[in-house]
Amino acid sequence: MKPTSNRTRQNDPEGLRNRVLDVAADLFQMRGYHATSMKDLIQATGVSGGALHHHFPTKKSLALSVIADRVAPAVRQTWIDPIRAAPSLARGISGVFAEITRAADAHGRVAGCPLNNLALELVLSDADFRNAIDAVFVEWQSALAERIAETRGGALLDRAKRTDAAAFIVSVYSGAMTLAKSKQNASSLRSAASILSYWLREREFA
Amino acid sequence: MKPTSNRTRQNDPEGLRNRVLDVAADLFQMRGYHATSMKDLIQATGVSGGALHHHFPTKKSLALSVIADRVAPAVRQTWIDPIRAAPSLARGISGVFAEITRAADAHGRVAGCPLNNLALELVLSDADFRNAIDAVFVEWQSALAERIAETRGGALLDRAKRTDAAAFIVSVYSGAMTLAKSKQNASSLRSAASILSYWLREREFA
Numbered sequence: 001m002k003p004t005s006n007r008t009r010q011n012d013p014e015g016l017r018n019r020v021l022d023v024a025a026d027l028f029q030m031r032g033y034h035a036t037s038m039k040d041l042i043q044a045t046g047v048s049g050g051a052l053h054h055h056f057p058t059k060k061s062l063a064l065s066v067i068a069d070r071v072a073p074a075v076r077q078t079w080i081d082p083i084r085a086a087p088s089l090a091r092g093i094s095g096v097f098a099e100i101t102r103a104a105d106a107h108g109r110v111a112g113c114p115l116n117n118l119a120l121e122l123v124l125s126d127a128d129f130r131n132a133i134d135a136v137f138v139e140w141q142s143a144l145a146e147r148i149a150e151t152r153g154g155a156l157l158d159r160a161k162r163t164d165a166a167a168f169i170v171s172v173y174s175g176a177m178t179l180a181k182s183k184q185n186a187s188s189l190r191s192a193a194s195i196l197s198y199w200l201r202e203r204e205f206a
Numbered sequence: 207m208k209p210t211s212n213r214t215r216q217n218d219p220e221g222l223r224n225r226v227l228d229v230a231a232d233l234f235q236m237r238g239y240h241a242t243s244m245k246d247l248i249q250a251t252g253v254s255g256g257a258l259h260h261h262f263p264t265k266k267s268l269a270l271s272v273i274a275d276r277v278a279p280a281v282r283q284t285w286i287d288p289i290r291a292a293p294s295l296a297r298g299i300s301g302v303f304a305e306i307t308r309a310a311d312a313h314g315r316v317a318g319c320p321l322n323n324l325a326l327e328l329v330l331s332d333a334d335f336r337n338a339i340d341a342v343f344v345e346w347q348s349a350l351a352e353r354i355a356e357t358r359g360g361a362l363l364d365r366a367k368r369t370d371a372a373a374f375i376v377s378v379y380s381g382a383m384t385l386a387k388s389k390q391n392a393s394s395l396r397s398a399a400s401i402l403s404y405w406l407r408e409r410e411f412a
Binding site for chain 2: 030031032034035111112116117119120121123124125130133134137164165167168170171172173174175176178179181182183184188191192194195199202
């Protein structure tokens with residue numbers, strides 16, 4: 001017997017919540033927040049309107065969960081964890097760019113950075129969105145600043161200058177990804193990685 | 207006698223078109239394309255639905271005109287013209303960042319770069335949007351690459367490397383503006399300008 005969507009919810013509320021978050025994260029990434037309606041989400045997930053509203057009473061609450069439970073983990077998985085695990089900052093950054101470039105080439109499509117996409121669409125509209133998005137940028141910058149502190153060049157800088165250097169790295173990546181998305185190819189990411197790698201060596205942030 | 211909106215259109219169609227483009231550019235910048243309805247535009251401009259549709263039969267046609275007649279000129283006025291007129295590339299770039307930072311400080315609010323905002327929201331959804339937006343990025347990059355060619359360091363590079371360096375400058379600015387918008391202050395623009403200025407001197411792109 002095929003379970004009804006109501007039974008699915010009662011039997012596996014966590015699974016249903018995860019399915020909604022996966023689909024919402026994907027639609028927000030490909031179309032944007034405002035271009036995705038709750039009706040689109042009901043159709044794309046197959047969950048009932050009641051079940052969707054039980055987990056996410058408003059579209060805003062859904063988006064805040066997407067930021068906390070999908071976008072922030074994506075930034076950790078793509079950027080923060082590899083940077084922390086890398087033998088050096090420079091090799092960590094090269095590895096991150098190489099992996100993102102490889103993925104863009106493989107997909108033949110550049111969907112962009114989910115954090116940057118939601119940032120430009122949402123931060124002006126709502127303080128909760130802004131705080132949630134900025135917190136992810138801060139976490140990302142802090143992880144980079146920590147690794148910068150461990151380098152020969154970074155050890156010579158004060159905390160504020162290390163934070164500036166970390167923001168610079170995030171900016172280069174974010175901007176290069178915007179160009180890559182606009183051109184629908186990874187060339188700007190490849191050239192940014194090469195220029196950034198040279199810059200890191202020169203600043204002794206390697 | 208107060209003119210009706212219909213008379214306004216008949217008497218000054220160019221003025222009406224300009225008013226709609228000004229308001230649409232502002233709403234797209236502050237809220238985004240999808241969060242702005244044709245009804246919002248009718249209310250904000252005071253023009254009739256008939257007059258609006260006469261000039262812009264679809265929201266897409268309006269957005270393409272906003273890109274061509276408001277966003278592209280804004281990039282020219284803010285970036286391209288000052289870079290072309292500056293005594294050197296480095297001084298041109300410092301001046302652009304200083305002016306944008308000053309404006310952000312004066313407004314107490316960072317609305318972001320109109321080109322980047324529309325790029326992240328629209329390029330995946332429609333090829334016409336993507337082409338229109340990419341053309342502005344290409345014009346911006348080309349103006350920078352031309353000035354790079356005139357520098358001592360740039361003269362040593364081939365055309366592809368100069369284009370890469372230009373894309374890097376656009377990326378740094380675009381990414382730093384995204385951070386500035388997320389934080390609602392200009393600190394990331396200030397620190398990016400300082401790091402970029404150092405980089406330009408080192409590459410002899412000054």
